[in-house]
Amino acid sequence: MYKKIGLALAFSPTCKAILSEAKRYKHLFQASLTLIHIGEKTEENENYLRLLMQDSQLDPETTEIIWEEGKPAKKILSICKREKIDLLLAGALKQENLYNYYVGSVARRILRKAVCSVMMLVEPAEEIKPIHEIVIDAEDQPYVQQAMQAGAYLGKAASVHLIHVVRELKLYGLAMSITSETSEFEKSEVRKSMVNEELKKVEEKLKGHDFDRLKVNAKIIAGKSGFELMQFSKRVGADLLIVSAPEKKFDLFDRVFRHDLEYIFADLPCNLLVVKA
Numbered sequence: 001m002y003k004k005i006g007l008a009l010a011f012s013p014t015c016k017a018i019l020s021e022a023k024r025y026k027h028l029f030q031a032s033l034t035l036i037h038i039g040e041k042t043e044e045n046e047n048y049l050r051l052l053m054q055d056s057q058l059d060p061e062t063t064e065i066i067w068e069e070g071k072p073a074k075k076i077l078s079i080c081k082r083e084k085i086d087l088l089l090a091g092a093l094k095q096e097n098l099y100n101y102y103v104g105s106v107a108r109r110i111l112r113k114a115v116c117s118v119m120m121l122v123e124p125a126e127e128i129k130p131i132h133e134i135v136i137d138a139e140d141q142p143y144v145q146q147a148m149q150a151g152a153y154l155g156k157a158a159s160v161h162l163i164h165v166v167r168e169l170k171l172y173g174l175a176m177s178i179t180s181e182t183s184e185f186e187k188s189e190v191r192k193s194m195v196n197e198e199l200k201k202v203e204e205k206l207k208g209h210d211f212d213r214l215k216v217n218a219k220i221i222a223g224k225s226g227f228e229l230m231q232f233s234k235r236v237g238a239d240l241l242i243v244s245a246p247e248k249k250f251d252l253f254d255r256v257f258r259h260d261l262e263y264i265f266a267d268l269p270c271n272l273l274v275v276k277a
Contacts (some may be wrong), residue, residue: 001153002029002117006085008076008110009037011048015224017124018091019056024128025089025119028157034064034083038075041067056126073109085116090119092268101248108265111274117150117245120272131158131239137229138167138205141244145205151242152209162215165206167198169222195220226263234270241269245276 007022009015026033038043053060066083080088092107111118136151138144148165155163169191178269202218221228233241246261264272 001150002031002087004034004086005029005031005083006034006036006076006083006088006116008072008088008090009035009049010072010091011037011039011045011242012091014124015089016052017126018053018089018121019052019058019126020126021121021124022089023056023058023101025087029087031086032062032064033058034085036066036068036079038068038070038072040069073106073113076106076110076223077113077115080114080116087117088114089119089121091124092122092272093116093135094195103274111265115176115276116148117276118274120268120274122268122271129239132161133164133236133240134162135164135166135229135233135236135238135239135241136161136243137241137243138165138202139225139244141246143244143275143277145208147244147273147277148205148209150273150275152211152214154240154242155214156210160214162217164217164219164232164236164238165202166219166221166229167202167205168225169194169220224263226261230267230269232266238270240271241275242273242275247268 005022005026007018009018020037022033025031037045037049049065050060053063064095066079068079076088076090079085086143088110090107090110107120111120125178131154134151134155136147138148141147151165154160198220199218202220206218219232221232223231229241230242241264243261243264261274
């Protein structure tokens with residue numbers, strides 16, 4: 001799937017763990033790895049990075065390193081476009097405070113504006129934990145087929161125990177299908193019929209992707225889009241949530257009147273892969 005992975009690396013307390021995660025995904029996707037550091041290139045910094053790579057067993061001879069100075073988000077996005085990065089890995093705060101939510105951290109700006117797929121690493125660990133459960137959002141978005149492909153690929157490559165393929169039951173559609181005169185039995189039947197229709201759509205999304213020998217749970221959820229997906233991922237203890245990138249870029253309007261995915265971005269339940277073309 002991804003042939004060229006970029007890692008936005010800052011010299012933070014988690015940088016060694018993030019390098020370990022990058023090594024994991026480099027092997028899973030059989031891809032090349034480019035380290036991107038926005039900061040001054042000094043002998044001290046180069047030596048420090050070399051030691052970090054050595055500890056993470058990353059070969060400096062086969063790993064490209066890009067040093068640039070400037071505004072982190074803008075530079076990282078520019079480098080990804082210039083270097084034709086397929087997948088960008090970056091660390092993320094699990095929950096941002098109100099100020100950072102509206103102003104936008106570096107991670108969130110990257111997530112909203114990148115032209116490639118982006119994976120946010122919420123709790124990177126030096127000792128890599130297995131990926132047991134993946135949640136895939138099966139909503140009708142521009143890159144949903146690529147999201148399904150990523151889930152199937154990672155499911156097999158990482159020997160995942162269970163993949164949840166989730167779709168939303170549109171409550172406004174349910175509300176329009178019933179009236180005040182509808183009996184409880186009729187309401188139940190209408191809901192059951194709509195759930196079955198959504199399950200058929202999930203089955204259609206699964207076609208053409210190699211989910212053979214993988215345990216798949218098709219799940220229909222109801223509630224606020226994005227928010228319920230985030231809550232479901234928390235409930236099942238997902239290790240990775242895969243979503244399709246929306247058709248348009250986020251703006252201030254989306255952050256004040258929340259876009260579906262803003263619920264996820266504001267309180268990441270686990271590692272998040274936002275899939276683009």
